[in-house]
Amino acid sequence: MGDIWLIRHGETEWSRSGRHTGRTDLPLTAEGEKQAEHLRRRLARHAFAQVLTSPLQRARETCSLAGLGDVAVVDDDLQEWDYGAFEGRTSAEIQAEIPGWNLWTHGVHGGESVEQVGARAERCLARARAVGGDVALISHGHFLRVLTARWLGLPAVDGRLFALDPASLSVLGHEHAASVIRLWNEIPAGADSETQP
Secondary structure, three states: OOOEEEEEEEOHHHHHHEOOOOOOOOOHHHHHHHHHHHHHHHHHHOOEEEEEEEHHHHHHHHHHHOOOOOEEEEEEOOOOOOOOOHHHOEHHHHHHHHOOOOOHHHHHOOOOOOHHHHHHHHHHHHHOOOOOOOOEEEHHHHHHHHHHHOOOOOOOHHHHHOOOOOOOEEEEEEEOEEEEEEEEEOOOOOOOOOOOO
């Protein structure tokens, strides 16, 4: 199989303010649109055997602006974590009610468990492995972090170890027989990189 290219959607109002955005279908901000257009220049040099995108608007817009919309197939498994009762809330707001709360260790009320997100990630990886070439996945921050953990053979909860910025590009691949990260959290040249260290 080829490499798996992970593309996180561009900025939304909620991602900018740190609100958990699972299934709420928000559009990109003007900045998010610019970020996605910068991805187009980076991705134009590459041919993909398959392109899969989350059905949510912010991912589909990113996919289209990045130049992959004409060949993309919507995959429901690429949706973001269902945050249940914590949808639209920041970590600080939740921690005011539940001291020490952390998405990865405490989970959510009325949404998906990290293991359920991991099961969706496994299904996506199985589909990508069946393709004879490179695959692009346009999705969401927490979901792609879980998918990366599973790619590496780690428990889904270890997605907590992989930070992803909006409109970032990462590549999963192989070194000999081992599954590896070939590139992580690249912000294409010209994109807003204020969140970069």
